[in-house]
Amino acid sequence: MEITPHWRLKKQRYNLVGETCPHCGVKLFPPRDICPECGQEAKNLYNFSGKGEVYSYTTVYDPPAGYEEYTPYTVALVKLEEGPLVTAQLTDVGQTPVEIGTPVEMVTRKLRQDGDERGLLIYGYKFRPVLERQLAQ
Amino acid sequence: MAENILLKPTHPVGIVGYGAYVPRYRLPATEVSRIWTDGKGGIPIKEKAVPGLDEDVVTMSIEAARNALGRAGIDPTEIRAVWVGSESHPYAVKPTSTLVAEAIGAVPNVQAADWEFACKAGTEAMVAAIGFVGSQMARYALAVGMDTAQGKPGDALEYTAGAGGAAYLLGPAEESLAVIDHTYSFVTDTPDFWRRAYQKYPEHGQRFTGDPAYFKHIYEAGSTLLEATDTTPEDYKYAVFHQPNTKFPQRVGAMLGFSKEQIETGLLVPVIGNTYAGSAIIGLTAVLDVAEPGDRIMMVSFGSGAGSDAFAITVTDATLERRNQAPRTQDYIARRTEIDYATYARMRGKLVMK
Ligand SMILES: [Zn+2]
Numbered sequence: 001m002e003i004t005p006h007w008r009l010k011k012q013r014y015n016l017v018g019e020t021c022p023h024c025g026v027k028l029f030p031p032r033d034i035c036p037e038c039g040q041e042a043k044n045l046y047n048f049s050g051k052g053e054v055y056s057y058t059t060v061y062d063p064p065a066g067y068e069e070y071t072p073y074t075v076a077l078v079k080l081e082e083g084p085l086v087t088a089q090l091t092d093v094g095q096t097p098v099e100i101g102t103p104v105e106m107v108t109r110k111l112r113q114d115g116d117e118r119g120l121l122i123y124g125y126k127f128r129p130v131l132e133r134q135l136a137q
Numbered sequence: 138m139a140e141n142i143l144l145k146p147t148h149p150v151g152i153v154g155y156g157a158y159v160p161r162y163r164l165p166a167t168e169v170s171r172i173w174t175d176g177k178g179g180i181p182i183k184e185k186a187v188p189g190l191d192e193d194v195v196t197m198s199i200e201a202a203r204n205a206l207g208r209a210g211i212d213p214t215e216i217r218a219v220w221v222g223s224e225s226h227p228y229a230v231k232p233t234s235t236l237v238a239e240a241i242g243a244v245p246n247v248q249a250a251d252w253e254f255a256c257k258a259g260t261e262a263m264v265a266a267i268g269f270v271g272s273q274m275a276r277y278a279l280a281v282g283m284d285t286a287q288g289k290p291g292d293a294l295e296y297t298a299g300a301g302g303a304a305y306l307l308g309p310a311e312e313s314l315a316v317i318d319h320t321y322s323f324v325t326d327t328p329d330f331w332r333r334a335y336q337k338y339p340e341h342g343q344r345f346t347g348d349p350a351y352f353k354h355i356y357e358a359g360s361t362l363l364e365a366t367d368t369t370p371e372d373y374k375y376a377v378f379h380q381p382n383t384k385f386p387q388r389v390g391a392m393l394g395f396s397k398e399q400i401e402t403g404l405l406v407p408v409i410g411n412t413y414a415g416s417a418i419i420g421l422t423a424v425l426d427v428a429e430p431g432d433r434i435m436m437v438s439f440g441s442g443a444g445s446d447a448f449a450i451t452v453t454d455a456t457l458e459r460r461n462q463a464p465r466t467q468d469y470i471a472r473r474t475e476i477d478y479a480t481y482a483r484m485r486g487k488l489v490m491k
Binding site for chain 2 (some may be wrong): 042126134
């Protein structure tokens, strides 16, 4: 069981909490405390909107251990509207084929269980095609 | 009638924000009858909502709660209670509510607990939240009713046991999009439906589930609320009842004197199934999506075991600017992928993998 790393990552996993650089304004995800743009300290927390688009994707038929029950599934590089690229599973794709540029939004879903059915359930971000609204917002 | 039977807080309370959630997959009832009855016999609904492989009461409650916050527009750190009612909490021991509170940014200055009372766990949490806010212990409290219900393969409940629910952010009446005028609860010990510890599927008392349970409790709760508040069905634009199938809420509505038109907006069971702890309260989100300022709504839940919570609600002007700040209930219902019985069996963990 690896409880500590899961617990430490919960804020970024449940809610896309990253960082913003107070010096040049760049937004970072995942958080890394040092700005890759200007090299200065960037520790201000920033809650990403969760909106983005598919930058690239692939479908997994031969999954790593722990993800067997979800096969097949699609993993994408998602370009967040604030800039960063995030690797995440797509979910609730439905009948519409995924394409580069498909608008997506973050949802919190079950990622896997730690070990077997006695282990912790691990939750985190995935992305789905933006929910269609019948009324203009 | 005994005095002081209505539950009324010291300070008026209302709904500051609300949010629905329905997963995207649908199992037509004809798929269940194709497998178990050669397609013969009647079906109680058209189809039910089925959660995806990566969904459970935690993830569904998070999305409904985010929708409620989207409408309320408040700072989640001002929430002092996150209460989730369900009979399908993912853990036997470890709260659903702490995960939901963490994900919506309500931790750490918050009460968190999971509630159980079959299908009325959600309204039970709402009534408690009214007390929490109405006593001014808290400015805001979040109450969720959400389920991913399971029916035994081939059982009558397999046609209807659906998935979905709603979240309500309760707060001061003056900030609300709908004010909760009164509530009344009616509870007795009635053995109509139960599930023992470690059992996967529930048992039900066959015909016992109708008259002495569902109809008795909803009728008593609803008629007592009408009498105690000196109102009649004509005073309400809408009525919403717990909906285990299509016929029961139609019949109990008629018993109380409500018309078909008053109940049809909140009658979602034909297209999403019985969402248990979410059933009455997601009917209410569908009504709030379209209700106009001044409209009055009666809602009566039912939980086996058994009991009902009845609510009298009045919509305020604030709904006009807030109701479109998050997806509507019908947006989730329109998002629909039909599945067959084999896919359903896989999604609901009915395949033996080892
Ligand atoms: Zn920088």
